[in-house]
Amino acid sequence: MQRTELSHSVRPLTLAQVNKAHQAHTDAEWTLEGNEIGQVTIVGHVVNITEQATNVLYTLEDGTGKVEARRWKEQSSEEDAEKWGDIQVNQVIRATGHIKAFGNRKYVNAINIRPSEDPHEIYFHMMEALTVSLSLQNGPVRGPSGNASAYTAQSSGMANDDMAEYRHLPPLQREIIKVLLAQPEHDEGGVHVGVVAKAVQKQGGVTGTAISEALDALMDAGQIFTTSDDAHFQVSR
Structure with missing residues (x-):
């Protein structure tokens, strides 16, 4: 398994990629195509919301698959509403967190969820997820200037200090x-x-x-x- 700086940062994934991620055992790190996954960020349409006593489940679709994002309720309804907002079915949202599993079902345990205000965000996100995956598989993708992107710089070992992954x-x-x-x-x-x-x-x-x-x-x-x-x-x- 290849360990990179990306395993300690936030990786954009499509929902199909979340579903393809796996663990060698229940205490192991999540991996995708041989690369360790730390935090992930996903974007999708909310097709269902299930509210429970301690948490809320948002079922998301992005055209590649379906995944649930779970967020835990705050101590009071006022704190809950202020932090998470009023997410509704049919909205596009971005969720950031860690992949978890309950039984055979994967979900994203969210530390942050926000509604998208840009109708193109879901398309940009999918292109970004594809770019990161290809750069991890095939090496840095260089632009017209000859410089590697922030993600490909990290995956190629160019990030050699604490701030390298934040250059972008x-x-x-x-x-x-x-x-x-x-x-x-x-x-x-x-x-x-x-x-x-x-x-x-x-x-x-x-x-x-x-x-x-x-x-x-x-x-x-x-x-x-x-x-x-x-x-x-x-x-x-």
Whole structure:
């Protein structure tokens, strides 16, 4: 099995790829075509919603297959609605999380779900998933400039430091990731948003609104997640 930097980051998958992923045994890492899978991000149409006492199941379809995304309810309905929003049947959503299995059924245990505001997102996502898969199988795909993409750079061993896998992110988002990784508590209870804002604003010219929007974008992409509350963040690794 090939281990790459992608096994510690977020990999886009089609729903067919989620269904093809497998484990050597119940405690093993999930793999697809010989490559270890860490977190995944999927996009699909919601065709059914099943609400249970402790969780909500969203059945998604994307034209390649069908997969359930499960998210766990918060302590109160207000917190639940604020974090997850009001997802409805027939919406297109993006879910980020880890592949799990119950019996013979695979599902994505979601740490983040958001509705898509771009009607083309599902098509872009499928092309991105295909690009990543091909680059892992056949080596880096280089563009007109001769440079490998962020994903292919990682899969070819070009990522040799902690920030290599984040080179494709906008500067402010990269700086936030750097701050989170630099804090001694980044692997425990998370880093408070105030610490992040103070460190980032030292660079000058960065507003609180810009920081908030960058944090939201990183959350949507599955690069970071909240820990003990909505004010503490941790890098998804």
